[in-house]
Amino acid sequence: MTSVDEPARPNGRIRDAARTQAEILDVATKEFARAGYDGARVDEIAARTRTTKRMIYYYFGGKEQLFTAVLERAYGVIREAEQRLDVEHLDPVAAIRRLAELTFDHHEQHPDFIRLVSIENIHGAEHIAASERLGKIGSPALDVIRRILAAGQESGLFTADVDAVDLHAMISSFCFFRVANRHTFGALFGRDLVAPEQREHYRTMLGDMVIAYLTAERAGD
Amino acid sequence: MTSVDEPARPNGRIRDAARTQAEILDVATKEFARAGYDGARVDEIAARTRTTKRMIYYYFGGKEQLFTAVLERAYGVIREAEQRLDVEHLDPVAAIRRLAELTFDHHEQHPDFIRLVSIENIHGAEHIAASERLGKIGSPALDVIRRILAAGQESGLFTADVDAVDLHAMISSFCFFRVANRHTFGALFGRDLVAPEQREHYRTMLGDMVIAYLTAERAGD
DNA sequence: TGACTAACGTACTGGTTCGTACATTAACTT
DNA sequence: AAGTTAATGTACGAACCAGTACGTTAGTCA
Numbered sequence: 001m002t003s004v005d006e007p008a009r010p011n012g013r014i015r016d017a018a019r020t021q022a023e024i025l026d027v028a029t030k031e032f033a034r035a036g037y038d039g040a041r042v043d044e045i046a047a048r049t050r051t052t053k054r055m056i057y058y059y060f061g062g063k064e065q066l067f068t069a070v071l072e073r074a075y076g077v078i079r080e081a082e083q084r085l086d087v088e089h090l091d092p093v094a095a096i097r098r099l100a101e102l103t104f105d106h107h108e109q110h111p112d113f114i115r116l117v118s119i120e121n122i123h124g125a126e127h128i129a130a131s132e133r134l135g136k137i138g139s140p141a142l143d144v145i146r147r148i149l150a151a152g153q154e155s156g157l158f159t160a161d162v163d164a165v166d167l168h169a170m171i172s173s174f175c176f177f178r179v180a181n182r183h184t185f186g187a188l189f190g191r192d193l194v195a196p197e198q199r200e201h202y203r204t205m206l207g208d209m210v211i212a213y214l215t216a217e218r219a220g221d
Numbered sequence: 222m223t224s225v226d227e228p229a230r231p232n233g234r235i236r237d238a239a240r241t242q243a244e245i246l247d248v249a250t251k252e253f254a255r256a257g258y259d260g261a262r263v264d265e266i267a268a269r270t271r272t273t274k275r276m277i278y279y280y281f282g283g284k285e286q287l288f289t290a291v292l293e294r295a296y297g298v299i300r301e302a303e304q305r306l307d308v309e310h311l312d313p314v315a316a317i318r319r320l321a322e323l324t325f326d327h328h329e330q331h332p333d334f335i336r337l338v339s340i341e342n343i344h345g346a347e348h349i350a351a352s353e354r355l356g357k358i359g360s361p362a363l364d365v366i367r368r369i370l371a372a373g374q375e376s377g378l379f380t381a382d383v384d385a386v387d388l389h390a391m392i393s394s395f396c397f398f399r400v401a402n403r404h405t406f407g408a409l410f411g412r413d414l415v416a417p418e419q420r421e422h423y424r425t426m427l428g429d430m431v432i433a434y435l436t437a438e439r440a441g442d
Numbered sequence: 443t444g445a446c447t448a449a450c451g452t453a454c455t456g457g458t459t460c461g462t463a464c465a466t467t468a469a470c471t472t
Numbered sequence: 473a474a475g476t477t478a479a480t481g482t483a484c485g486a487a488c489c490a491g492t493a494c495g496t497t498a499g500t501c502a
Contacts, residue, residue: 015468015479036343038259042460052481057461059479075409117405118339122257125404137409165410166426173398174391181397183346184338188296188358189386205387209434216433236449236498263490273451278491280449 021059023049028056029070033112036119037067068127071120072134074113081106082140092152096214097207099144100171104203107175108194114179142168158214170213174206242280244270249277250291254333257340258288289348292341293355295334302327303361313373317435318428320365321392325424328396329415335400363389379435391434395427 027048031040042063046053060066085102087095107114120127128134145164152158178193186192193202248269252261263284267274281287306323308316328335341348349355366385373379399414407413414423 017479020479036257036259036340038257039343041458043458051479053461054481055479063460115343117402118343119257121402121404122260122336122339122343125408128405128408134408139410142410165412166423168410169398169406169414170395170426170430173394176398176402177390177394180401181338181342183342184349185390187346187349187355189360189363189389191386193390202387205391208437208439209391209430212433212437213430216429216437218429238449241449262488264488272449274491275451276449284490 017059020049020051020055024051024056024059024066025070025073028066029074029112029116032067032070032119033115037063037123040067042066064127068131068134071116071127072131074110074116075134075137078106078110078113079137079140082144085141085144088144088147092148092155092157093211093215095148096145096152096167097211099141099148100207100210101203103141103171104175104206107172107179108199111179114176117176118180139168152214159216159218162214167210167214171206171210174202174209178202238280241270241272241276245272245277245280245287246291246294249287250295250333250337253288253291253340254336258284258344261288263287285348289352289355292337292348293352295331295337296355296358299327299331299334300358300361303365306362306365309365309368313369313376313378314432314436316369317366317373317388318432320362320369321428321431322424324362324392325396325427328393328400329420332400335397338397339401360389373435380437380439383435388431388435392427392431395423395430399423 024045028040028045031045031048034040040063042053042056045066046056049055056066060069085099087098087102090098142164145167149158149162149164149167153161182193192198245266249261249266252266252269255261261284263274263277266287267277270276277287281290306320308319308323311319363385366388370379370383370385370388374382403414413419
Protein backbone atom coordinates (compact mmCIF):
# COMPACT_ATOMS: atom_id res chain seq x y z
CA MET A 1 0.00 0.00 0.00
CA THR A 2 3.05 2.24 -0.62
CA SER A 3 3.02 3.92 2.76
CA VAL A 4 4.41 7.41 2.98
CA ASP A 5 6.83 8.35 5.70
CA GLU A 6 9.93 10.04 4.45
CA PRO A 7 12.21 11.00 7.33
CA ALA A 8 10.50 14.39 7.75
CA ARG A 9 12.41 17.00 5.80
CA PRO A 10 14.00 19.82 7.87
CA ASN A 11 11.05 22.09 7.49
CA GLY A 12 7.89 20.09 6.98
CA ARG A 13 6.41 22.84 4.84
CA ILE A 14 8.03 21.73 1.61
CA ARG A 15 5.73 21.31 -1.35
CA ASP A 16 5.47 17.87 -2.81
CA ALA A 17 2.41 17.07 -4.81
CA ALA A 18 3.09 13.36 -5.05
CA ARG A 19 3.70 13.01 -1.34
CA THR A 20 0.60 14.99 -0.44
CA GLN A 21 -1.56 12.90 -2.74
CA ALA A 22 -0.12 9.65 -1.43
CA GLU A 23 -0.63 10.74 2.15
CA ILE A 24 -4.24 11.67 1.46
CA LEU A 25 -4.79 8.26 -0.12
CA ASP A 26 -3.21 6.49 2.85
CA VAL A 27 -5.38 8.26 5.35
CA ALA A 28 -8.50 8.06 3.20
CA THR A 29 -8.05 4.31 2.81
CA LYS A 30 -8.11 3.89 6.56
CA GLU A 31 -11.00 6.26 7.09
CA PHE A 32 -13.21 4.73 4.38
CA ALA A 33 -12.37 1.23 5.57
CA ARG A 34 -13.13 2.23 9.13
CA ALA A 35 -16.51 3.83 8.63
CA GLY A 36 -17.81 3.03 5.16
CA TYR A 37 -18.37 5.55 2.41
CA ASP A 38 -21.06 7.62 4.08
CA GLY A 39 -19.60 7.16 7.54
CA ALA A 40 -16.22 8.49 6.43
CA ARG A 41 -15.62 12.17 7.07
CA VAL A 42 -13.68 14.32 4.67
CA ASP A 43 -12.75 16.63 7.53
CA GLU A 44 -11.43 13.68 9.47
CA ILE A 45 -9.26 12.56 6.57
CA ALA A 46 -7.90 16.08 6.19
CA ALA A 47 -7.19 16.37 9.90
CA ARG A 48 -5.04 13.24 9.85
CA THR A 49 -2.89 14.41 6.99
CA ARG A 50 -0.23 17.09 7.08
CA THR A 51 -2.33 19.05 4.64
CA THR A 52 -5.86 20.44 4.55
CA LYS A 53 -9.24 19.56 3.17
CA ARG A 54 -8.66 22.03 0.39
CA MET A 55 -6.01 19.71 -1.04
CA ILE A 56 -8.38 16.76 -1.17
CA TYR A 57 -10.67 18.74 -3.44
CA TYR A 58 -7.72 20.17 -5.33
CA TYR A 59 -6.26 16.78 -6.19
CA PHE A 60 -9.25 14.47 -6.23
CA GLY A 61 -12.27 16.64 -6.90
CA GLY A 62 -14.53 15.33 -4.19
CA LYS A 63 -15.36 12.59 -1.75
CA GLU A 64 -16.70 10.28 -4.43
CA GLN A 65 -13.61 10.55 -6.64
CA LEU A 66 -11.39 10.17 -3.59
CA PHE A 67 -13.06 6.90 -2.78
CA THR A 68 -12.62 5.77 -6.36
CA ALA A 69 -8.93 6.67 -6.20
CA VAL A 70 -8.61 4.70 -2.97
CA LEU A 71 -10.19 1.67 -4.65
CA GLU A 72 -7.98 2.02 -7.70
CA ARG A 73 -4.85 2.00 -5.61
CA ALA A 74 -6.05 -0.87 -3.43
CA TYR A 75 -6.84 -3.03 -6.44
CA GLY A 76 -3.50 -2.04 -7.92
CA VAL A 77 -1.76 -3.50 -4.90
CA ILE A 78 -3.40 -6.88 -5.23
CA ARG A 79 -2.76 -6.95 -8.95
CA GLU A 80 0.93 -6.39 -8.23
CA ALA A 81 0.90 -9.18 -5.67
CA GLU A 82 -0.75 -11.48 -8.18
CA GLN A 83 1.92 -10.64 -10.73
CA ARG A 84 4.56 -11.82 -8.30
CA LEU A 85 2.81 -15.18 -8.05
CA ASP A 86 5.33 -17.95 -8.64
CA VAL A 87 3.74 -21.34 -8.33
CA GLU A 88 3.86 -22.80 -11.80
CA HIS A 89 7.08 -24.68 -11.16
CA LEU A 90 5.09 -26.89 -8.77
CA ASP A 91 2.94 -29.82 -9.79
CA PRO A 92 -0.72 -28.84 -10.33
CA VAL A 93 -1.96 -30.05 -6.94
CA ALA A 94 0.80 -28.31 -5.03
CA ALA A 95 0.45 -25.23 -7.21
CA ILE A 96 -3.26 -24.83 -6.51
CA ARG A 97 -2.74 -25.41 -2.82
CA ARG A 98 0.02 -22.84 -2.76
CA LEU A 99 -2.14 -20.39 -4.67
CA ALA A 100 -4.96 -20.86 -2.20
CA GLU A 101 -2.56 -20.30 0.68
CA LEU A 102 -1.20 -17.12 -0.85
CA THR A 103 -4.74 -15.87 -1.40
CA PHE A 104 -5.51 -16.75 2.20
CA ASP A 105 -2.45 -14.87 3.42
CA HIS A 106 -3.18 -11.86 1.29
CA HIS A 107 -6.72 -11.52 2.59
CA GLU A 108 -5.51 -11.82 6.13
CA GLN A 109 -2.83 -9.21 5.60
CA HIS A 110 -5.16 -6.66 4.00
CA PRO A 111 -8.31 -6.39 6.08
CA ASP A 112 -8.78 -2.79 4.97
CA PHE A 113 -8.93 -3.91 1.38
CA ILE A 114 -11.58 -6.49 2.28
CA ARG A 115 -13.62 -3.79 3.97
CA LEU A 116 -13.34 -1.50 0.97
CA VAL A 117 -14.61 -4.27 -1.27
CA SER A 118 -17.54 -4.90 1.07
CA ILE A 119 -18.32 -1.21 1.07
CA GLU A 120 -18.08 -0.97 -2.69
CA ASN A 121 -20.51 -3.86 -2.99
CA ILE A 122 -22.98 -2.14 -0.72
CA HIS A 123 -22.91 0.64 -3.27
CA GLY A 124 -23.37 -1.67 -6.23
CA ALA A 125 -19.78 -1.30 -7.46
CA GLU A 126 -20.70 2.06 -8.92
CA HIS A 127 -17.23 3.48 -8.35
CA ILE A 128 -15.54 0.61 -10.14
CA ALA A 129 -18.00 1.04 -12.98
CA ALA A 130 -17.16 4.75 -13.14
CA SER A 131 -13.43 4.12 -13.14
CA GLU A 132 -11.62 3.67 -16.41
CA ARG A 133 -8.62 2.17 -14.70
CA LEU A 134 -10.62 -0.45 -12.83
CA GLY A 135 -12.92 -1.42 -15.67
CA LYS A 136 -10.44 -3.56 -17.54
CA ILE A 137 -7.92 -4.29 -14.84
CA GLY A 138 -7.92 -8.03 -15.43
CA SER A 139 -6.53 -10.50 -12.98
CA PRO A 140 -3.07 -12.00 -13.39
CA ALA A 141 -4.07 -14.69 -10.91
CA LEU A 142 -6.75 -15.85 -13.29
CA ASP A 143 -4.22 -16.61 -16.00
CA VAL A 144 -2.12 -18.55 -13.53
CA ILE A 145 -5.13 -20.57 -12.43
CA ARG A 146 -6.10 -21.18 -16.02
CA ARG A 147 -2.70 -22.64 -16.84
CA ILE A 148 -2.46 -24.80 -13.73
CA LEU A 149 -5.94 -26.10 -14.34
CA ALA A 150 -5.11 -27.00 -17.91
CA ALA A 151 -1.98 -28.84 -16.78
CA GLY A 152 -3.86 -30.64 -14.04
CA GLN A 153 -6.63 -31.71 -16.36
CA GLU A 154 -4.23 -32.86 -19.04
CA SER A 155 -2.30 -35.01 -16.61
CA GLY A 156 -5.52 -36.48 -15.33
CA LEU A 157 -5.00 -35.25 -11.79
CA PHE A 158 -7.99 -32.95 -11.91
CA THR A 159 -11.37 -34.27 -12.87
CA ALA A 160 -12.98 -32.68 -15.91
CA ASP A 161 -13.91 -29.11 -16.60
CA VAL A 162 -13.48 -26.65 -13.79
CA ASP A 163 -13.55 -23.02 -14.79
CA ALA A 164 -10.75 -20.70 -13.64
CA VAL A 165 -13.12 -17.91 -12.64
CA ASP A 166 -15.22 -20.34 -10.63
CA LEU A 167 -12.20 -21.72 -8.84
CA HIS A 168 -11.05 -18.23 -8.08
CA ALA A 169 -14.49 -17.46 -6.65
CA MET A 170 -14.37 -20.61 -4.55
CA ILE A 171 -10.99 -19.79 -3.05
CA SER A 172 -11.81 -16.11 -2.55
CA SER A 173 -15.15 -16.89 -0.93
CA PHE A 174 -13.64 -18.59 2.02
CA CYS A 175 -10.76 -16.14 2.44
CA PHE A 176 -13.06 -13.17 2.10
CA PHE A 177 -15.78 -14.46 4.40
CA ARG A 178 -13.32 -15.32 7.11
CA VAL A 179 -12.04 -11.76 7.28
CA ALA A 180 -15.11 -9.76 6.26
CA ASN A 181 -17.64 -11.53 8.48
CA ARG A 182 -15.47 -12.26 11.44
CA HIS A 183 -17.39 -9.86 13.66
CA THR A 184 -20.90 -11.19 13.16
CA PHE A 185 -19.65 -14.76 12.97
CA GLY A 186 -17.74 -14.33 16.20
CA ALA A 187 -20.69 -12.71 17.93
CA LEU A 188 -23.15 -15.39 16.83
CA PHE A 189 -21.05 -18.54 17.01
CA GLY A 190 -18.48 -17.57 19.58
CA ARG A 191 -15.59 -18.38 17.30
CA ASP A 192 -12.98 -15.94 16.07
CA LEU A 193 -12.19 -17.01 12.51
CA VAL A 194 -9.04 -14.92 12.43
CA ALA A 195 -7.63 -15.95 15.79
CA PRO A 196 -3.88 -16.59 15.29
CA GLU A 197 -4.05 -20.04 16.84
CA GLN A 198 -6.68 -21.12 14.29
CA ARG A 199 -4.82 -19.70 11.34
CA GLU A 200 -3.05 -22.87 10.27
CA HIS A 201 -6.20 -24.86 10.75
CA TYR A 202 -8.22 -22.74 8.35
CA ARG A 203 -5.37 -22.38 5.90
CA THR A 204 -5.10 -26.13 5.67
CA MET A 205 -8.85 -26.53 5.53
CA LEU A 206 -9.07 -24.24 2.52
CA GLY A 207 -6.34 -26.15 0.68
CA ASP A 208 -7.92 -29.50 1.53
CA MET A 209 -11.28 -28.28 0.34
CA VAL A 210 -10.06 -27.00 -3.00
CA ILE A 211 -7.89 -30.03 -3.72
CA ALA A 212 -10.66 -32.40 -2.69
CA TYR A 213 -13.01 -30.66 -5.07
CA LEU A 214 -10.53 -30.74 -7.94
CA THR A 215 -9.53 -34.35 -7.51
CA ALA A 216 -12.83 -35.96 -6.53
CA GLU A 217 -14.55 -38.41 -8.87
CA ARG A 218 -17.47 -36.43 -10.15
CA ALA A 219 -20.68 -38.45 -10.40
CA GLY A 220 -21.91 -37.00 -13.66
CA ASP A 221 -18.73 -37.52 -15.72
CA MET B 222 -39.81 -11.07 6.52
CA THR B 223 -43.45 -10.84 7.65
CA SER B 224 -44.44 -8.18 5.16
CA VAL B 225 -47.28 -5.91 6.09
CA ASP B 226 -50.09 -5.29 3.67
CA GLU B 227 -53.49 -5.75 5.22
CA PRO B 228 -56.24 -5.01 2.69
CA ALA B 229 -56.23 -1.30 3.58
CA ARG B 230 -58.89 -0.56 6.14
CA PRO B 231 -61.72 1.79 5.02
CA ASN B 232 -60.03 4.86 6.40
CA GLY B 233 -56.26 4.38 6.51
CA ARG B 234 -56.04 6.54 9.61
CA ILE B 235 -56.78 3.76 12.05
CA ARG B 236 -54.39 3.31 14.94
CA ASP B 237 -52.49 0.09 15.10
CA ALA B 238 -49.23 0.05 17.02
CA ALA B 239 -48.16 -3.37 15.82
CA ARG B 240 -48.83 -2.58 12.20
CA THR B 241 -47.02 0.75 12.39
CA GLN B 242 -43.99 -0.85 13.99
CA ALA B 243 -43.92 -3.66 11.44
CA GLU B 244 -44.24 -1.20 8.58
CA ILE B 245 -41.37 0.89 9.93
CA LEU B 246 -39.24 -2.25 10.19
CA ASP B 247 -40.10 -3.29 6.65
CA VAL B 248 -39.15 0.04 5.19
CA ALA B 249 -36.11 0.46 7.42
CA THR B 250 -34.82 -2.94 6.36
CA LYS B 251 -34.89 -1.88 2.75
CA GLU B 252 -33.41 1.54 3.41
CA PHE B 253 -30.53 0.27 5.57
CA ALA B 254 -29.83 -2.53 3.10
CA ARG B 255 -29.90 -0.05 0.25
CA ALA B 256 -27.56 2.57 1.63
CA GLY B 257 -25.74 1.21 4.66
CA TYR B 258 -26.14 2.49 8.19
CA ASP B 259 -24.79 5.98 7.66
CA GLY B 260 -26.18 6.26 4.16
CA ALA B 261 -29.69 5.43 5.35
CA ARG B 262 -31.92 8.42 6.07
CA VAL B 263 -34.42 8.41 8.88
CA ASP B 264 -36.49 10.95 6.99
CA GLU B 265 -36.52 8.68 3.97
CA ILE B 266 -37.71 5.74 6.04
CA ALA B 267 -40.45 7.87 7.55
CA ALA B 268 -41.53 9.18 4.15
CA ARG B 269 -42.03 5.67 2.83
CA THR B 270 -44.23 4.59 5.69
CA ARG B 271 -47.80 5.67 6.32
CA THR B 272 -46.58 7.27 9.52
CA THR B 273 -44.05 9.93 10.46
CA LYS B 274 -40.53 10.20 11.77
CA ARG B 275 -41.95 10.93 15.19
CA MET B 276 -43.18 7.34 15.38
CA ILE B 277 -39.75 5.91 14.65
CA TYR B 278 -38.40 7.67 17.71
CA TYR B 279 -41.53 6.85 19.67
CA TYR B 280 -41.23 3.12 19.07
CA PHE B 281 -37.55 2.52 18.57
CA GLY B 282 -35.76 5.35 20.29
CA GLY B 283 -33.37 6.29 17.53
CA LYS B 284 -31.60 5.34 14.34
CA GLU B 285 -29.16 3.05 16.09
CA GLN B 286 -31.84 1.10 17.92
CA LEU B 287 -33.91 0.93 14.76
CA PHE B 288 -31.03 -0.70 12.96
CA THR B 289 -30.62 -3.14 15.83
CA ALA B 290 -34.32 -3.98 15.65
CA VAL B 291 -34.00 -4.54 11.91
CA LEU B 292 -31.11 -6.92 12.50
CA GLU B 293 -32.97 -8.75 15.22
CA ARG B 294 -35.92 -9.37 12.98
CA ALA B 295 -33.75 -10.38 10.03
CA TYR B 296 -31.82 -12.90 12.10
CA GLY B 297 -35.10 -14.14 13.53
CA VAL B 298 -36.27 -14.98 10.03
CA ILE B 299 -33.27 -17.13 9.26
CA ARG B 300 -33.48 -18.85 12.60
CA GLU B 301 -37.06 -19.76 11.81
CA ALA B 302 -36.02 -21.08 8.43
CA GLU B 303 -33.31 -23.15 10.07
CA GLN B 304 -35.82 -24.58 12.48
CA ARG B 305 -37.87 -25.83 9.55
CA LEU B 306 -34.82 -27.71 8.28
CA ASP B 307 -35.79 -31.28 7.58
CA VAL B 308 -32.88 -33.24 6.18
CA GLU B 309 -32.04 -35.78 8.84
CA HIS B 310 -34.11 -38.50 7.26
CA LEU B 311 -31.57 -38.54 4.43
CA ASP B 312 -28.26 -40.34 4.48
CA PRO B 313 -25.40 -38.13 5.68
CA VAL B 314 -24.06 -37.31 2.23
CA ALA B 315 -27.45 -36.40 0.84
CA ALA B 316 -28.34 -34.55 4.03
CA ILE B 317 -25.28 -32.32 3.85
CA ARG B 318 -25.80 -31.65 0.18
CA ARG B 319 -29.42 -30.76 0.82
CA LEU B 320 -28.41 -28.52 3.69
CA ALA B 321 -25.90 -26.74 1.48
CA GLU B 322 -28.55 -26.28 -1.19
CA LEU B 323 -31.04 -24.85 1.26
CA THR B 324 -28.40 -22.46 2.55
CA PHE B 325 -27.65 -21.52 -1.03
CA ASP B 326 -31.32 -20.89 -1.74
CA HIS B 327 -31.81 -18.89 1.40
CA HIS B 328 -28.93 -16.58 0.64
CA GLU B 329 -30.19 -16.04 -2.86
CA GLN B 330 -33.69 -15.28 -1.65
CA HIS B 331 -32.62 -12.76 0.97
CA PRO B 332 -30.11 -10.36 -0.55
CA ASP B 333 -31.20 -7.63 1.84
CA PHE B 334 -30.25 -9.80 4.77
CA ILE B 335 -26.83 -10.41 3.21
CA ARG B 336 -26.35 -6.67 2.84
CA LEU B 337 -27.36 -6.04 6.43
CA VAL B 338 -24.80 -8.57 7.60
CA SER B 339 -22.12 -6.90 5.49
CA ILE B 340 -23.06 -3.55 6.92
CA GLU B 341 -23.05 -4.85 10.46
CA ASN B 342 -19.57 -6.25 9.91
CA ILE B 343 -18.32 -2.91 8.67
CA HIS B 344 -19.42 -1.61 12.04
CA GLY B 345 -17.71 -4.39 13.97
CA ALA B 346 -20.97 -6.15 14.90
CA GLU B 347 -21.53 -3.55 17.58
CA HIS B 348 -25.31 -3.71 17.26
CA ILE B 349 -25.38 -7.46 17.69
CA ALA B 350 -23.14 -7.08 20.71
CA ALA B 351 -25.51 -4.48 22.15
CA SER B 352 -28.56 -6.64 21.54
CA GLU B 353 -29.70 -9.03 24.24
CA ARG B 354 -31.86 -10.95 21.81
CA LEU B 355 -29.06 -11.50 19.32
CA GLY B 356 -26.33 -12.29 21.78
CA LYS B 357 -27.39 -15.84 22.52
CA ILE B 358 -29.54 -16.56 19.51
CA GLY B 359 -27.83 -19.82 18.70
CA SER B 360 -28.16 -21.56 15.39
CA PRO B 361 -30.54 -24.46 14.91
CA ALA B 362 -28.67 -25.31 11.71
CA LEU B 363 -25.56 -25.93 13.74
CA ASP B 364 -27.22 -28.68 15.74
CA VAL B 365 -28.44 -30.29 12.56
CA ILE B 366 -24.96 -30.19 11.05
CA ARG B 367 -23.50 -31.59 14.24
CA ARG B 368 -25.80 -34.59 14.18
CA ILE B 369 -25.35 -35.30 10.47
CA LEU B 370 -21.60 -35.04 10.87
CA ALA B 371 -21.62 -37.46 13.76
CA ALA B 372 -23.68 -39.95 11.77
CA GLY B 373 -21.45 -39.56 8.73
CA GLN B 374 -18.32 -40.05 10.72
CA GLU B 375 -19.66 -43.04 12.57
CA SER B 376 -20.67 -44.76 9.37
CA GLY B 377 -17.24 -44.07 7.94
CA LEU B 378 -18.60 -42.00 5.07
CA PHE B 379 -16.95 -38.83 6.30
CA THR B 380 -13.25 -38.76 7.01
CA ALA B 381 -12.29 -37.87 10.56
CA ASP B 382 -12.94 -34.77 12.57
CA VAL B 383 -14.70 -31.90 10.82
CA ASP B 384 -16.17 -29.30 13.10
CA ALA B 385 -19.80 -28.24 12.63
CA VAL B 386 -19.01 -24.55 12.97
CA ASP B 387 -16.24 -24.85 10.41
CA LEU B 388 -18.46 -26.67 7.97
CA HIS B 389 -21.13 -24.04 8.44
CA ALA B 390 -18.52 -21.36 7.72
CA MET B 391 -17.42 -23.22 4.60
CA ILE B 392 -20.93 -23.49 3.21
CA SER B 393 -21.89 -19.94 4.17
CA SER B 394 -18.70 -18.49 2.69
CA PHE B 395 -19.57 -19.47 -0.81
CA CYS B 396 -23.26 -18.59 -0.55
CA PHE B 397 -22.51 -15.27 1.06
CA PHE B 398 -19.72 -14.26 -1.28
CA ARG B 399 -21.77 -15.06 -4.34
CA VAL B 400 -24.52 -12.66 -3.30
CA ALA B 401 -22.58 -10.04 -1.34
CA ASN B 402 -19.75 -9.55 -3.82
CA ARG B 403 -21.61 -10.02 -7.03
CA HIS B 404 -21.20 -6.38 -8.01
CA THR B 405 -17.43 -6.09 -7.72
CA PHE B 406 -16.92 -9.62 -8.98
CA GLY B 407 -19.11 -8.94 -11.96
CA ALA B 408 -17.38 -5.67 -12.73
CA LEU B 409 -13.90 -7.15 -12.48
CA PHE B 410 -14.35 -10.59 -13.99
CA GLY B 411 -17.31 -10.01 -16.25
CA ARG B 412 -19.32 -12.80 -14.70
CA ASP B 413 -22.61 -12.42 -12.89
CA LEU B 414 -22.51 -14.95 -10.06
CA VAL B 415 -26.25 -14.68 -9.50
CA ALA B 416 -27.36 -14.91 -13.12
CA PRO B 417 -30.33 -17.29 -13.22
CA GLU B 418 -28.77 -19.46 -15.92
CA GLN B 419 -25.73 -20.08 -13.72
CA ARG B 420 -27.75 -20.86 -10.64
CA GLU B 421 -27.84 -24.63 -10.96
CA HIS B 422 -24.18 -24.68 -11.88
CA TYR B 423 -23.12 -22.93 -8.68
CA ARG B 424 -25.59 -24.81 -6.54
CA THR B 425 -24.14 -28.09 -7.73
CA MET B 426 -20.60 -26.80 -7.41
CA LEU B 427 -21.17 -25.94 -3.77
CA GLY B 428 -22.58 -29.37 -3.00
CA ASP B 429 -19.76 -31.09 -4.87
CA MET B 430 -17.20 -29.05 -3.03
CA VAL B 431 -18.55 -29.77 0.43
CA ILE B 432 -19.07 -33.47 -0.22
CA ALA B 433 -15.64 -33.81 -1.80
CA TYR B 434 -14.11 -32.20 1.26
CA LEU B 435 -16.01 -34.42 3.68
CA THR B 436 -15.35 -37.67 1.86
CA ALA B 437 -11.77 -37.17 0.67
CA GLU B 438 -8.93 -39.23 2.08
CA ARG B 439 -7.09 -36.79 4.28
CA ALA B 440 -3.31 -37.06 4.07
CA GLY B 441 -2.57 -36.63 7.74
CA ASP B 442 -5.00 -39.23 9.08
C1' DT C 443 -70.12 10.11 29.03
C1' DG C 444 -66.24 11.87 30.71
C1' DA C 445 -61.47 11.04 31.78
C1' DC C 446 -57.32 8.96 30.77
C1' DT C 447 -53.68 7.20 27.98
C1' DA C 448 -51.60 5.30 23.93
C1' DA C 449 -50.82 6.63 19.34
C1' DC C 450 -49.94 9.97 16.22
C1' DG C 451 -48.72 14.69 13.50
C1' DT C 452 -46.31 19.30 12.73
C1' DA C 453 -42.86 22.24 12.93
C1' DC C 454 -38.60 23.26 14.32
C1' DT C 455 -33.52 23.27 15.96
C1' DG C 456 -28.82 22.62 16.64
C1' DG C 457 -25.07 20.58 15.06
C1' DT C 458 -22.68 18.51 11.39
C1' DT C 459 -20.50 18.15 6.90
C1' DC C 460 -19.45 18.61 2.02
C1' DG C 461 -17.79 21.85 -0.71
C1' DT C 462 -15.83 26.57 -2.12
C1' DA C 463 -14.37 31.65 -2.43
C1' DC C 464 -10.51 34.01 -1.59
C1' DA C 465 -5.86 34.76 -0.26
C1' DT C 466 -0.97 33.29 -0.24
C1' DT C 467 3.49 31.25 -1.03
C1' DA C 468 6.91 28.10 -3.04
C1' DA C 469 9.28 26.73 -7.03
C1' DC C 470 10.30 26.90 -11.82
C1' DT C 471 11.14 29.33 -16.28
C1' DT C 472 13.33 32.48 -19.25
C1' DA D 473 14.95 39.00 -11.27
C1' DA D 474 10.57 39.10 -12.69
C1' DG D 475 6.71 36.56 -14.10
C1' DT D 476 3.99 32.46 -14.02
C1' DT D 477 1.85 28.59 -12.23
C1' DA D 478 1.34 24.81 -9.18
C1' DA D 479 0.54 24.04 -4.49
C1' DT D 480 -1.29 25.30 -0.21
C1' DG D 481 -3.99 27.56 3.82
C1' DT D 482 -8.15 30.05 6.00
C1' DA D 483 -12.58 30.98 6.62
C1' DC D 484 -17.05 30.43 5.54
C1' DG D 485 -21.69 29.01 3.61
C1' DA D 486 -25.59 26.27 2.55
C1' DA D 487 -27.71 22.06 2.82
C1' DC D 488 -28.67 18.25 5.29
C1' DC D 489 -30.19 15.45 8.98
C1' DA D 490 -30.88 13.24 13.59
C1' DG D 491 -33.57 14.21 17.11
C1' DT D 492 -37.30 16.92 19.91
C1' DA D 493 -40.89 20.29 21.85
C1' DC D 494 -45.39 20.76 21.58
C1' DG D 495 -49.91 19.87 20.28
C1' DT D 496 -53.81 16.58 18.79
C1' DT D 497 -56.85 12.59 18.19
C1' DA D 498 -58.44 7.85 18.72
C1' DG D 499 -59.62 4.28 21.55
C1' DT D 500 -60.59 2.42 26.31
C1' DC D 501 -62.44 1.97 30.68
C1' DA D 502 -64.66 3.55 34.97
